[in-house]
Amino acid sequence: MKKIYLQLLNNPIVTLLFRYGIVGVAASAVHFVLAYIAFEKFQINFFLSHFIGFIFGLFTAYYGHYFYSFKDDEEHGKRFPKFLVTALAALILHQGGAYLFVKVLGLDYTSRVLPLLVVTVPVFTFLLNKFWVFSEVKETSK
Numbered sequence: 001m002k003k004i005y006l007q008l009l010n011n012p013i014v015t016l017l018f019r020y021g022i023v024g025v026a027a028s029a030v031h032f033v034l035a036y037i038a039f040e041k042f043q044i045n046f047f048l049s050h051f052i053g054f055i056f057g058l059f060t061a062y063y064g065h066y067f068y069s070f071k072d073d074e075e076h077g078k079r080f081p082k083f084l085v086t087a088l089a090a091l092i093l094h095q096g097g098a099y100l101f102v103k104v105l106g107l108d109y110t111s112r113v114l115p116l117l118v119v120t121v122p123v124f125t126f127l128l129n130k131f132w133v134f135s136e137v138k139e140t141s142k
Contacts, residue, residue, distance in 0.1 A: 016069065020126055023064030028118045031057030035114060046109045050098045050117075051091075058087050061125075070134040082133040086125055093121050 008014050035053025038044040044052070062083050066072050072079060094117050101113040 016130070019069040020065065020129075023061060023069050024122045024126075026064060027057040027061035028122065030060045032114060032118050036110065039109065046102055047095065047098060050094060050114070054091055054094055061087075065129060065134065070129075072134055079133060083129070086128040086133055089128070090121050090125050093117075093124065097121075 031053040033053075034056050035049045038049035038052045039046055062080065065083075066076070066079060097117050098109070098113055101107045101116070102109050107113050
């Protein structure tokens with residue numbers, strides 16, 4: 001059992017998922033807290049509240065993944081545009097999901113929609129980040 005545990009700890013994908021999870025939880029917490037405060041304390045419309053949380057979560061996620069999850073040293077000019085495209089896709093999922101679940105399906109934003117979206121959308125963004133945004137640059141042989 002101990003040997004399996006040590007093998008898991010030394011597995012690069014397990015390490016990446018762990019680091020990605022830490023950054024994701026931090027970014028989700030920033031998103032959740034700011035959206036919650038905007039909605040509950042300042043009584044800002046749920047749609048705008050969700051957007052505010054998303055923007056702050058975006059920058060938390062980018063810098064966390066760049067420096068910690070993927071330990072990247074590529075220029076931000078090469079990584080951030082791809083990350084922004086990924087983030088905009090996530091924004092569409094977040095905002096579209098918020099609108100669909102609250103306005104169309106009538107679910108409660110604070111207790112059902114917000115937790116659902118800040119948990120499910122990161123799965124999508126992980127796949128894009130791993131295989132596109134922070135993927136290894138492959139040089140062609142001449």
